[in-house]
Amino acid sequence: NAGVTQTPKFQVLKTGQSMTLQCAQDMNHEYMSWYRQDPGMGLRLIHYSVGAGITDQGEVPNGYNVSRSTTEDFPLRLLSAAPSQTSVYFCASSSWGRPYTEAFFGQGTRLTVV
């Protein structure tokens, strides 16, 4: 049972480069989200999706794009990397349920932009 898989685990980019962080889940969850974690800031929501073809912005969306063509995958794209995007990125997935359901997190991607 893989759960939520993020790739790569580590990445170093040069300013201005583009890249895609991959996120895949095998739990058939309808909800997926991307967060970034910076020192002393906790996790902040970047983008989220409530189903295939549906995405929306979170608290800190600037500089990031997402798409959701399948239930399983939710890639995060950095179009032109900036040093301010140096962070640890977490993907999470969850499903609807009452009274609640747990959000499952991937292992994280540590990104450094130089």
Place this chain on the structure above:
Amino acid sequence: AQKITQTQPGMFVQEKEAVTLDCTYDTSDQSYGLFWYKQPSSGEMIFLIYQGSYDEQNATEGRYSLNFQKARKSANLVISASQLGDSAMYFCAISGGGSNYKLTFGKGTLLTVNP
């Protein structure tokens, strides 16, 4: 907008003692959920416990319990009989109306358990 405040950047506790990690929240939603996550030094996020805004009883999960005081907007995590493996960063988070895909996190509390 929702907000979580964790006022304790770091906490120390002796092994086998109980410890309380503070969390206060602010929300305009009538229905919301409160979550606690543990992040060990390895970096993964581990779900610990959940409290719904309409739950009349405090949530418990093994050694974890949540001291929920709705009028004071607080949701403190109590860890009983601390173990060395409890040393980690702890995050409190809130979601609106069960929408757990939009979590707002606090800045976290680093707990160190001393032998």
